[in-house]
Amino acid sequence: MEQSQLTHNFFYFRVFCALIRREICVLKQDLRARLIDGIAPVLSQVLVLGYLFDRMGMSQSLIGPAYAGTVLQLSFFVSYSMAQNLKFDLKHDRFFEYQLTLPLPKSLLLATYATTLLVNITCITLPLFGLGIPLLANKIDLSSANWFAFIGIFLLSALLFSLLMLFFVFRYDFDWFWDNLWARRLSPIFNLSAAVFLWHQTSLFSPTLGWLLLLNPITYAAEGIRAALLQGTFLPLWACFAGLIFFNTLLWIALMRSLTKSLDPV
Amino acid sequence: MNTTPILTIHNVSKIYHGARGTTKALDNVSLTINQGEIFGLLGVNGAGKTTLSSLIATLHPATEGDILYNGISIYKNLYNYRRIIGLCPQKQNLDTKLTVHENLLFAGRYFVLPEALIQERAENLMTEFSLTRYRDAEVDELSGGTKQRLLIARALMHDPKIVILDEPTVGLDPDIRRVLWDHIKALKSRGITVILTTHYLDEAEMLSDRVCILNKGAVVLVESLATLQERYQMQKLEDIFIHINAQSLDKE
Numbered sequence: 001m002e003q004s005q006l007t008h009n010f011f012y013f014r015v016f017c018a019l020i021r022r023e024i025c026v027l028k029q030d031l032r033a034r035l036i037d038g039i040a041p042v043l044s045q046v047l048v049l050g051y052l053f054d055r056m057g058m059s060q061s062l063i064g065p066a067y068a069g070t071v072l073q074l075s076f077f078v079s080y081s082m083a084q085n086l087k088f089d090l091k092h093d094r095f096f097e098y099q100l101t102l103p104l105p106k107s108l109l110l111a112t113y114a115t116t117l118l119v120n121i122t123c124i125t126l127p128l129f130g131l132g133i134p135l136l137a138n139k140i141d142l143s144s145a146n147w148f149a150f151i152g153i154f155l156l157s158a159l160l161f162s163l164l165m166l167f168f169v170f171r172y173d174f175d176w177f178w179d180n181l182w183a184r185r186l187s188p189i190f191n192l193s194a195a196v197f198l199w200h201q202t203s204l205f206s207p208t209l210g211w212l213l214l215l216n217p218i219t220y221a222a223e224g225i226r227a228a229l230l231q232g233t234f235l236p237l238w239a240c241f242a243g244l245i246f247f248n249t250l251l252w253i254a255l256m257r258s259l260t261k262s263l264d265p266v
Numbered sequence: 267m268n269t270t271p272i273l274t275i276h277n278v279s280k281i282y283h284g285a286r287g288t289t290k291a292l293d294n295v296s297l298t299i300n301q302g303e304i305f306g307l308l309g310v311n312g313a314g315k316t317t318l319s320s321l322i323a324t325l326h327p328a329t330e331g332d333i334l335y336n337g338i339s340i341y342k343n344l345y346n347y348r349r350i351i352g353l354c355p356q357k358q359n360l361d362t363k364l365t366v367h368e369n370l371l372f373a374g375r376y377f378v379l380p381e382a383l384i385q386e387r388a389e390n391l392m393t394e395f396s397l398t399r400y401r402d403a404e405v406d407e408l409s410g411g412t413k414q415r416l417l418i419a420r421a422l423m424h425d426p427k428i429v430i431l432d433e434p435t436v437g438l439d440p441d442i443r444r445v446l447w448d449h450i451k452a453l454k455s456r457g458i459t460v461i462l463t464t465h466y467l468d469e470a471e472m473l474s475d476r477v478c479i480l481n482k483g484a485v486v487l488v489e490s491l492a493t494l495q496e497r498y499q500m501q502k503l504e505d506i507f508i509h510i511n512a513q514s515l516d517k518e
Binding site for chain 1: 282323324325326327341344345346348349351353355357358359360361362363364368372375376377378
């Protein structure tokens with residue numbers, strides 16, 4: 001690589017770091033409030049899964065897999081909430097437009113946003129997920145957990161949600177995004193994934209449905225987290241990693257296209 | 267007056283494809299902007315002023331034609347070019363999550379300036395634009411005129427050679443407009459080239475060295491005020507503008 005290209009790349013990296021530094025500065029202001037916002041959903045899930053469903057006869061072996069779905073649910077909400085902020089900005093504050101005039105390729109600007117969402121999801125979801133584990137201590141067996149694999153799958157899942165939400169931000173106009181996105185896109189995508197039920201059991205009674213579930217990227221996120229943390233029959237970890245990497249790549253391409261189509265940047 | 271071109275707009279057209287069909291916002295625009303001048307872009311609503319300034323600011327690409335900075339296409343080294351321009355758009359796009367001071371600090375960091383220089387410039391600009399008392403205020407707490415001053419200060423943080431001001435005084439009180447005019451004149455005295463988009467003709471008359479009148483995306487004329495006054499035998503730019511627009515309507 002030529003020296004000048006290296007210099008340019010280093011310059012872009014420093015602009016990228018400055019943008020991330022700004023996001024961390026904003027996150028510091030908001031983190032406490034966001035954590036408080038997240039406590040209620042996590043505690044209610046703990047109550048429902050660990051104590052109410054248990055009393056209603058739900059098998060105890062399902063509590064762990066269902067609680068794993070809670071991580072994704074929370075990540076999904078956090079990423080949607082941040083996407084709403086960006087959508088509002090594009091319409092009103094237009095800070096994103098200023099960022100488009102910075103000495104940085106637009107792909108790196110998008111990477112900044114994806115990283116920001118990822119950092120936010122991680123900082124908010126992981127502590128809250130951890131909070132629920134001691135409360136369900138005698139109902140979830142984490143003795144065989146592979147924490148490195150969990151971190152890998154979690155980060156890829158957070159990236160998946162980041163890219164998915166950014167794609168929707170640029171794909172749909174402001175009114176459609178606020179009025180229809182949740183009902184017509186996000187809710188079906190989440191509910192028809194293996195986040196709220198188990199892929200293996202589903203494919204036992206309907207192999208066709210099992211195959212269809214593999215078309216939903218959230219299936220790989222949910223099954224990956226279960227396979228990393230719990231004992232049981234889940235999609236193999238390697239398939240979850242491969243599925244998440246594949247869908248993240250697809251989403252990245254789609255995101256670049258939707259940005260170009262919606263904002264016509266240089 | 268310096269007549270060395272800093273920017274050359276060469277046969278630039280811009281076509282937007284939207285849900286309601288295709289719009290030609292700029293039609294084969296060619297003009298030059300000289301180093302250190304205040305160049306006024308005038309025209310009625312929809313004439314193409316904001317589109318042209320957004321192309322110069324590299325917010326959008328030209329559909330056809332080229333923009334040259336010191337004789338070299340800006341698209342050949344886009345990110346270096348962005349380091350010498352500062353944009354103040356019509357719709358204020360300040361960072362509402364940060365304070366006034368932080369807005370300036372981060373504007374310097376985005377252009378990878380040394381931290382000591384960033385601190386020094388931020389202090390100087392806050393003093394120059396009377397922002398010191400709002401240092402720790404959030405952007406949403408500021409008045410329209412203060413936000414506009416902050417917007418200009420932010421655009422100056424990386425010491426650009428060209429500043430694009432798109433309708434900088436729209437909706438502001440007359441006394442605040444005058445204050446901003448003084449700031450714009452001060453930019454020129456620093457040797458900064460200013461591209462001023464406005465539909466306030468008194469503003470253009472007061473500030474511009476040369477004006478460009480756009481109509482329906484095409485350049486009607488580019489002249490100095492003195493030349494226009496002599497050619498049309500009228501003193502006020504407003505009268506000249508109305509006369510030229512009437513001529514354009516007659517031709518149609």
